[in-house]
Every structure is written in structure tokens, then in C-alpha cells.
Amino acid sequence: MPIYLDNAATTRLDQSVLEAMTPYLTSEYANASAIYAPGQKNNLVLEDCRQRVAAQFKVAPQGIIFTSGASESNNLIIKGVMFANQAKGKHLLISAIEHPSVLRTAQQLTTHGFEVELIPVDNKGLLDLEALKKMLRPDTVLVSVMAVNNEIGTIQNLAAIAEIVHAAGAYFHSDIVQAIPYLDLDLPSLGIDFASLSAHKFYGPKGVGAAYLNPALKVETLITGGEQESHHRAGTYNLPGIVGLTTALELVYNERTAYLKKVKDLRDYFWQSLKAEIPEVVLNGDLENRSPNNLNVLFRRVEGEAILIDLSEKGIFVSTGSACSAHNLKSSYVLSAIGRHDEDLNSNIRFTLGRYNTRMEIDKTVEAISQTVARLRGFTPIKK
Amino acid sequence: MALLRLKNNNMALNYTKKTLEHFLHPKNIGEIEDADAVAEVGNMVCGDQLSFSIKVEKGIITDLKFLSFGCASNIATASIMTEKVKGMTILEAKAFNWQEIVDDLGGLPKQKIHCSILAVEGLKKVIAEYEKKQ
Numbered sequence: 001m002p003i004y005l006d007n008a009a010t011t012r013l014d015q016s017v018l019e020a021m022t023p024y025l026t027s028e029y030a031n032a033s034a035i036y037a038p039g040q041k042n043n044l045v046l047e048d049c050r051q052r053v054a055a056q057f058k059v060a061p062q063g064i065i066f067t068s069g070a071s072e073s074n075n076l077i078i079k080g081v082m083f084a085n086q087a088k089g090k091h092l093l094i095s096a097i098e099h100p101s102v103l104r105t106a107q108q109l110t111t112h113g114f115e116v117e118l119i120p121v122d123n124k125g126l127l128d129l130e131a132l133k134k135m136l137r138p139d140t141v142l143v144s145v146m147a148v149n150n151e152i153g154t155i156q157n158l159a160a161i162a163e164i165v166h167a168a169g170a171y172f173h174s175d176i177v178q179a180i181p182y183l184d185l186d187l188p189s190l191g192i193d194f195a196s197l198s199a200h201k202f203y204g205p206k207g208v209g210a211a212y213l214n215p216a217l218k219v220e221t222l223i224t225g226g227e228q229e230s231h232h233r234a235g236t237y238n239l240p241g242i243v244g245l246t247t248a249l250e251l252v253y254n255e256r257t258a259y260l261k262k263v264k265d266l267r268d269y270f271w272q273s274l275k276a277e278i279p280e281v282v283l284n285g286d287l288e289n290r291s292p293n294n295l296n297v298l299f300r301r302v303e304g305e306a307i308l309i310d311l312s313e314k315g316i317f318v319s320t321g322s323a324c325s326a327h328n329l330k331s332s333y334v335l336s337a338i339g340r341h342d343e344d345l346n347s348n349i350r351f352t353l354g355r356y357n358t359r360m361e362i363d364k365t366v367e368a369i370s371q372t373v374a375r376l377r378g379f380t381p382i383k384k
Numbered sequence: 385m386a387l388l389r390l391k392n393n394n395m396a397l398n399y400t401k402k403t404l405e406h407f408l409h410p411k412n413i414g415e416i417e418d419a420d421a422v423a424e425v426g427n428m429v430c431g432d433q434l435s436f437s438i439k440v441e442k443g444i445i446t447d448l449k450f451l452s453f454g455c456a457s458n459i460a461t462a463s464i465m466t467e468k469v470k471g472m473t474i475l476e477a478k479a480f481n482w483q484e485i486v487d488d489l490g491g492l493p494k495q496k497i498h499c500s501i502l503a504v505e506g507l508k509k510v511i512a513e514y515e516k517k518q
Contacts, residue, residue: 303453309397
């Protein structure tokens, strides 16, 4: 049986979620904008989903906009907020470890006359709050900081960031795609004005996500066309996807306590075993303020992608993290941002656990990595 | 603006069976103890490093070994190259082209072509080191 340890990339759809979606893919196919009876019935289902999603985040239903996923939500929020609030300014701040859908979107804005700056993080990946205070200006419109980092799992202090951002008169966006269900996301009490998420990260379907837009704030529409989503996002409602997102969201928050304990116990056991079995391993980031399903490890003197492909041939699926960089196509800008030396940027593996993983899988994985790393170290030119 | 230079991370990596075979069971790994010359190309920061050692007798490459800090295709390209080059004359080896590696492996993903180029660069460098000593 293959062992899947890349749950931050995507998760396996839950069977009950699929069952909840199925009628809307088959018999209940009416367009939720149509005014005949089946359409109106689906419209009620849609609005029920919106309310249920809003309830999870303690926000008003009109603030929830369904999208195709977190990349679209990040685009909508960053471009939409910056374009709609130009009277206030053209300055955007984002953390140095944002997902490419935030980084590249911000980068694109610079070609349209906006100014973007990166807020540094410390060696644990935590945002430098003093730097943030200094970087905020009267013309800063938006600050975007992800809730949980996709590579090293760092959990940001969202409430503290929001307080600083609001004190300076700016708005706060958080990409919460990796935070579900790891954080208790009461958006108003955290001070979050805008948020982005994707269903497939929490056992829902691919191709559907949501954005939270504070209804009191201005956001320009990105996808224009029909009048769906109160003019915030045109396009026929993806009702099967929206039902799937809603069902999955409730599912993961309902089983949250047991789930968090399970993945944390497995993750901690995994790290202890790795340390015990394999020499020259270093944890990237630290175990505090870290998503309980994330482990990111530096295996000295061997190259990460070689480890990944070797494990893949053994039926174990892991990640090397986001590719990118100032140096080459492979090294991680996130690890670079937390101060890892250039020599150490190409030897890292990210493991992200999920609800289907078992202790036996972890034992098999540790044994396999032990063999893989020993084999590759057998012919590395890098001296100890 | 101080934004990072993000590059394309669409890693479509459909390695051929032969590439995977050379990665999983690389040929000619190690260091030749009484090597006539050694050379190193690439570095850890780039994510690819190869070190070659060579043995030459009467103008013929009798042994060629390598060590690798690199990805699967870095290991596979060096492996297949050492197999092909062993037994060649120095003159033949100097004319060896990276395209032969790519063809022999049944193709390489576009973003991995540089691995074959690095391997050949290493070959040329270790031959140059050998010739310097003569």
C-alpha cells in the first residue's frame, strides 16, 4: 500500500463529502441562479452552505464568497482590495514566506504602479512584528500574512498582527488555507478583514474555495460577468463543490480535537524515530507554534529531490517544498527566509500528515528513509 | 522592489524507466584510488555537484567514476555517461555531446537537461586536469 505524506499539497476526498456532493452532480443539476423551482431549491442549498461556512468563521454570511480555490481568493483579495482603495494609497505589505499565489500576485501589482514590500520573519518563521510596525505607512492599504506556513507549518500570531495593522489604519488579509482545522478561526476576534481557503486541503473536493471579504470594505471584482456572489465573482455556482466544501469544513471542525491529537502524536513520534535512526538530520523551524501535522527535515549531504524520487519508487509520497529562488529552480525561499544557509537549501523534505496515516506507516517510512539516505550518502562528494 | 525571484515550479517529472534505473542502480560510483586526475563541477548551493576521477592508459579511458550530490537525473546522467565513455580514447571523449545522454535515456524533462550538460562539463574538466598533468 502506498504511503501518502503530502497532505499539505492536497488531501483525499472524504467519502461522506462525496456522498453529500453526488446529488448535485447528478439529479439536482439545476443552475442555482435559475428562477424555476429546481433552480430555486438549489439556491436555498447554496445559501444554506454560505450560512454554515460563515458560522464556522463567526462572520456574516454575506462576507463569504465562493471561488475556485485559495489561489483565486488570494488574487481576488489582493488585487481587488488594492485596486478598490487607491484613494488611500498604493502600498502593500506581505510576509516573506507567503505562498506563490500571494507573492506572484503582489509582484504583478508592481507592474501596475503599486509598491510592495516583504516583511521579514525570524528563524522560526514568525513574522517580525517590530519590522512590521516600521514598514507600515499612511498609504499602506493591505497587509497579507498567512496563518500557517505551507512548508514549515509556522503558526503566526494573527491577533497581534491584526492589532498592529489596524492601529496603522490598514486592512489585514490572511491566507488560512493551511490552518483548517488546525486553528480555531474566529475571524472577527482575530481581527481578520479578508481570508482565503481551499476545500481540497481539508478532505473536500478540488476546484472550490472561499474568500472572506469584510462586507464593510471595498473590493474590486476580478472575474466580471454574471451577478453571482453579489457581483464579487461571476460564474455559474459550483454547487457540488460548494456543498463539498461546506460538508468537509463541518466534518473537520467536528472531529477536530481527536484529529489534532492524532496527527500531533504521529508527527512527534515520526520526528523522534527519524532522529533516533538517521544521523545528520535537522528540524527546519521549531516544534512550538507549528501546525501539528507538519514536519520539515534537513538531511545533510544529500539532495532533497533524490530522496523524494527514491521514496516515490518505494511507494512513499513526500514533498521538497516550494521550488523557486534566487539561486536555482529547486531551493526553498521559505527556508532561505528563516536563515538557513545556502548550502542547506537543497536537502530538505516536507512531510505532512493527515487523518488516514497510521503509526505502522510512520515506522515503514522511517525504515525506508533510513535506507534511502544511507544509499545516497554512500556516494555523496560532500564531506561530513 | 525586494520581491523574491520566483521561477517556474511546475515540475512535470516523467522520468523514463531507464533514467530511474540509472538513478536507483547507478554505475561507476565512487572514487578511483590511484586516479590520474580528479575534477569537480557544480556546488551544493546550485543543488547539483559532481566529482569525477579518471584513469587513462595509452590514451584510452580505462576507468571513470563519479560521486554526486544531486537529484535523480543528476545521478542518472552521470551514471550513463561513465558507462558510455569508459573505453573511449581521450579524443573521442572530448567530442562527447550531452545530447547522447539525453537520447540514450529516452529523453529528459526540459528543466533537467542541464544535468546532462553538467555531467559532460565534468567529463571535459577531468580530461583537462589529466592533460595538464601530462
